[in-house]
Amino acid sequence: MDDKKQQKSISYAKWGYIFILPFFICFFIFSFIPLLDTIRYSFYEYYRSGLKEVGPNFVGLGNYIALLKSDLLKYAGNTFILWMIGFVPQIVIALILAAWFTDARLKIHGEQFFKVVIYLPNLIMASAFAMLFFTMFSNAGPVNSILQSLGWIKAPIDFMGSVGGTRSLVGLMNFLMWFGNTSIMLMAAIMGISPELFEAASLDGCNHTQIFFKITLPLIRPILSYTLITSLIGGLQMFDVPQILTNGQGSPDRTSYTLIMFLNSHLKASNYGMAGALSVYLFIVSGILCFIVYRMMNDDGEKKPKRNKKEAVK
Amino acid sequence: MNNKKPSNARSIIAHVTLIILSFMCLFFFYILLINSTRSHAELQKGFSALPSSHFMENFRAVANDGTFPMLRGIVNSLIVSGCCAAICTYFSALTAYGLYAYRFKLKNAAFTFIMMILVMPTQVTAMGFLRLITKMGMYDTLWPLIIPSIASPAVFYFMYSYLQSSLPLALVEAARIDGSGEFHTFNRIVLPIMKPAIAVQAIFTFVGSWNNYFVPALVLQSKDKMTVPILIATLRGADYMNFDMGKIYMMITVAIVPIIVVYLFLSKFIIAGVTLGGVKE
Numbered sequence: 001m002d003d004k005k006q007q008k009s010i011s012y013a014k015w016g017y018i019f020i021l022p023f024f025i026c027f028f029i030f031s032f033i034p035l036l037d038t039i040r041y042s043f044y045e046y047y048r049s050g051l052k053e054v055g056p057n058f059v060g061l062g063n064y065i066a067l068l069k070s071d072l073l074k075y076a077g078n079t080f081i082l083w084m085i086g087f088v089p090q091i092v093i094a095l096i097l098a099a100w101f102t103d104a105r106l107k108i109h110g111e112q113f114f115k116v117v118i119y120l121p122n123l124i125m126a127s128a129f130a131m132l133f134f135t136m137f138s139n140a141g142p143v144n145s146i147l148q149s150l151g152w153i154k155a156p157i158d159f160m161g162s163v164g165g166t167r168s169l170v171g172l173m174n175f176l177m178w179f180g181n182t183s184i185m186l187m188a189a190i191m192g193i194s195p196e197l198f199e200a201a202s203l204d205g206c207n208h209t210q211i212f213f214k215i216t217l218p219l220i221r222p223i224l225s226y227t228l229i230t231s232l233i234g235g236l237q238m239f240d241v242p243q244i245l246t247n248g249q250g251s252p253d254r255t256s257y258t259l260i261m262f263l264n265s266h267l268k269a270s271n272y273g274m275a276g277a278l279s280v281y282l283f284i285v286s287g288i289l290c291f292i293v294y295r296m297m298n299d300d301g302e303k304k305p306k307r308n309k310k311e312a313v314k
Numbered sequence: 315m316n317n318k319k320p321s322n323a324r325s326i327i328a329h330v331t332l333i334i335l336s337f338m339c340l341f342f343f344y345i346l347l348i349n350s351t352r353s354h355a356e357l358q359k360g361f362s363a364l365p366s367s368h369f370m371e372n373f374r375a376v377a378n379d380g381t382f383p384m385l386r387g388i389v390n391s392l393i394v395s396g397c398c399a400a401i402c403t404y405f406s407a408l409t410a411y412g413l414y415a416y417r418f419k420l421k422n423a424a425f426t427f428i429m430m431i432l433v434m435p436t437q438v439t440a441m442g443f444l445r446l447i448t449k450m451g452m453y454d455t456l457w458p459l460i461i462p463s464i465a466s467p468a469v470f471y472f473m474y475s476y477l478q479s480s481l482p483l484a485l486v487e488a489a490r491i492d493g494s495g496e497f498h499t500f501n502r503i504v505l506p507i508m509k510p511a512i513a514v515q516a517i518f519t520f521v522g523s524w525n526n527y528f529v530p531a532l533v534l535q536s537k538d539k540m541t542v543p544i545l546i547a548t549l550r551g552a553d554y555m556n557f558d559m560g561k562i563y564m565m566i567t568v569a570i571v572p573i574i575v576v577y578l579f580l581s582k583f584i585i586a587g588v589t590l591g592g593v594k595e
Contacts, residue, residue, distance in 0.1 A: 012416055015496040019412025020424055022405050027431075027465035030458075034442025041441070093335070100328045108328060116581040117336040119588070120343075123577055125525040127543040128569040131550055132346055135562060142345050145361040176339060181588065188589035208324070230433060237435045240527045240543070244550050260437055260528070267441055267532055275441045283438040293433050 035283070042276030048269070055273065063277035071254065072262070072278070078250070079258040082242065083235030085171025090179045091227070097179075098186035099212055104198075118180030126177065130244035133169055134160070163255045166246065170256055173241050178234075182227060189223040190216055226296050233289050236282065239264065346570070349563040357559040372564035379561070381552075382545050383537055384568055391524055391541040394459045399520040402463040403473075403512045410473035411504050415486055432467045437528060444532050454535040463523070469515050476511035477504075514587035517580065521573060542569045 042063055046055035097118070100106055108114065121129070136143050137159040144156035159165035193216065201211050217224075239260040242250060248265070250257025259282060266275035349357060351369040356362070376384050413425055436443075447458040481504060489499045505512070527543035534540050540548070546569055549562065577584060 012496075013418035016412050016416025016418040016421065019416070019500070020409045023409040023428075023465045023470065024424070026405075026462060030443060030446070030462040031431075031436075031439050031465065034439040034446050037442030037445055038439055097332070097335075100332075106325055106328060108332070112582070114332045114336060115585050116578075117339050119581075119585055120574065120577060121339055123521050123525075123573050123584075125527075125543055125546070125569055125573070127525070127527045127546045128566050129342075131546050132342060132566050132570075134550065135559070135566075136342060136345060140358075142349065142361040149360065179335075180339075184585060184588045233433050233435060237437055239437075240525075243527075244547055247550050263437060263440065264528070264531075267444060272441060272445070279438045279441055282435070286433075286435050286438060290430060290433050294429050297429060297432075 038276045038279045038283075040276070041272045042280045044273050044276075046273040046276075047271040059273070063273045064281075067274065067277050067281070071257075072259075072281070074254070075250075075257050075259050075262050078254075078256060079235065079238055079260075082167060082170050082174070082238060082256060082258065083232070085167055086174030086178065087231055087235065089171075090175050090182055090231075091224075093175075093179050094182035094186050095217075097183040098190055099208075099216060101183070101187050102190040103208070115180075115184065118183060120180070121176045122178065122181045124177065126173075126240035127244045129173060129177070130241045133173060134245055137165075137169060160245070161252060163252055166252065166256045170238075170242050170245060173245075174238075178231075182231075185227065186220060186223065189220040193219050222296065226293070229289055229292050229296070233286055233293075236260075236286060236289075343570070343574070346563060346567055350560070350567040352560055352563075354558045354560050357563075368560055369564075372558075372560045373568075375558060375561045376564045376568060382549060382565065383540070384542075384545060384565055386538055387540050387542045387545045388568065388572075390456065390539060391543075394456055394530075394541060395520045395523040397460045398463040398523040399516040401460065402466050402469055402519045403516045405464040406466055406469040406515065407473045407505065407508050407512060408500065409470050410477055411481075411500055414474060414477045414481070415483060415504075428467045428470055432471060434467075440529070440532060443529075447533065453533065454539060455533075456539065458533050459523070459526070459530055459541075463519065466519070469519060472515055473508065473511055476508060481507055514583070517584060517587065524573065545569075 041056065043058060043060060044056035045059045045062065046053075046057070048054070101108060101111060101115075135141055138144075139156045139158060143159075144153075147153045148156065157165070159169060197215055197219075198211060201215055206214065237260055238258045242256045242258055243261050243264070246256055248261065250261060259278070263275060263278050263282070266278060345361075348363065348365050350372055352362070352366040353368040353371065356366055356368070376382075409428075413421060443458070443462075444453075447453055452458045485503065485507075486499060489503050494502070525543065526541075527547065530541050531544050531547060534544060546565070549565060
């Protein structure tokens with residue numbers, strides 16, 4: 001009997017392997033092999049100039065050093081600034097909205113309507129959204145024309161011509177696309193807090209501000225840090241919006257040029273060595289961030305952020 | 315009385331803020347829709363809040379434009395996104411079920427591994443990916459946009475959480491006793507139970523793939539294979555000033571509006587889906 005049972009579970013184990021096999025084969029072919037290939041060529045001089053292919057010649061860490069000497073750090077700084085401009089208002093607004101929506105005494109009328117509207121931009125094609133902003137904020141576009149007809153400005157504002165203008169537009173788009181998503185995530189987190197805590201606090205005479213800072217905020221801290229890290233990973237991948245808005249130039253003067261735009265231009269130019277080294281840098285940074293997420297998902301037993309398919313702020 | 319007043323003020327502030335934010339979210343789409351109904355000449359004159367009558371004219375101009383085959387692009391995008399949504403959800407559910415319902419030696423290792431790569435950006439392997447698919451002869455085809463979605467760690471994780479909360483293993487046992495084969499059990503018993511999770515993830519995968527720009531831009535070369543985001547990018551790169559502005563707005567409308575329409579129908583479901591399994595009670 002015992003023997004039979006043993007046999008049975010072994011025969012079922014086979015099915016476990018069969019069921020997870022497609023995932024792992026697919027991952028192995030389309031992610032793992034490319035990763036190894038990327039790492040390998042990061043040590044080679046390998047690029048195309050015209051029709052001629054140069055390399056691959058082994059150069060050790062040459063590409064890595066060359067990258068550091070180029071504008072890599074400037075682009076990393078740009079990416080970070082663009083992410084911050086979108087993320088800071090996003091998290092502040094999302095916290096406030098989540099607190100309001102979950103406040104039983106503060107009856108929000110049309111709650112479902114507002115949720116639907118604030119989540120809407122998240123589903124919009126980022127490239128089309130950027131194209132839309134490009135036409136709207138151009139010198140002859142509707143925004144300038146509205147501002148002029150209202151008499152608020154005399155000459156059209158050259159949004160895309162100034163560093164602050166371009167960066168603000170990218171930040172604004174990221175903010176609009178992600179604050180609804182974050183609000184809804186945080187709302188769910190706050191609703192997971194036991195209502196008795198809020199009742200007890202208000203019986204003890206706490207006001208809204210005190211409840212928010214002393215109860216809500218500390219209790220949703222795990223989700224907040226999770227949001228922060230996934231948003232950082234999303235920010236690291238920022239590409240569509242600045243790429244389309246500035247036509248891949250990162251203008252003015254490459255001040256809105258992000259890391260992935262840099263990678264994209266190396267890939268488009270078939271500059272495999274440099275693209276490889278840049279990918280490895282990105283891999284190391286995102287690997288660290290991934291590990292932090294992994295730890296967060298596994299450390300605490302309850303109230304853990306379970307899933308966020310759509311990382312906040314791209 | 316004393317208690318009520320500050321609460322009223324708070325309520326007003328909350329509603330005003332929400333209205334402003336909603337206005338910001340909708341304003342751009344409103345202008346987009348209005349401008350897509352106006353002709354180039356009308357657009358040159360400046361902004362107007364009321365729609366005009368050139369909607370069909372602009373639409374025909376977009377549909378008949380050979381340089382930007384927008385309708386062809388929509389068909390391509392539909393093919394890619396539809397296939398992605400289907401195979402991504404099916405195989406994620408399969409993987410999740412495999413790891414949830416069976417006990418085997420590498421189970422924990424496999425699970426840990428997927429959790430480690432849960433939020434890994436795809437861009438870091440883009441270079442090797444591009445070289446690989448070129449070697450495999452899949453450059454400039456739609457395949458490399460579809461097949462890799464079989465391995466989607468985030469969708470897997472969602473499915474796994476869902477199984478944990480809604481599939482009792484006794485049910486699987488019962489099916490076995492009734493003589494149901496393992497694949498049969500999965501397709502006939504487990505998949506129907508997972509329908510809500512599959513529907514939510516199918517929508518998100520579809521939208522994600524519909525909006526994806528980075529990988530298709532690297533992979534696709536010929537005009538008749540391009541998806542919508544690449545056409546938008548090509549439009550941005552073209553000699554913009556000589557264009558019929560009405561047509562440009564119409565192109566953006568065509569790219570954005572289908573998703574908005576679907577969203578309005580499914581909004582309740584989608585918003586519930588954002589947090590479904592998001593925070594476990």
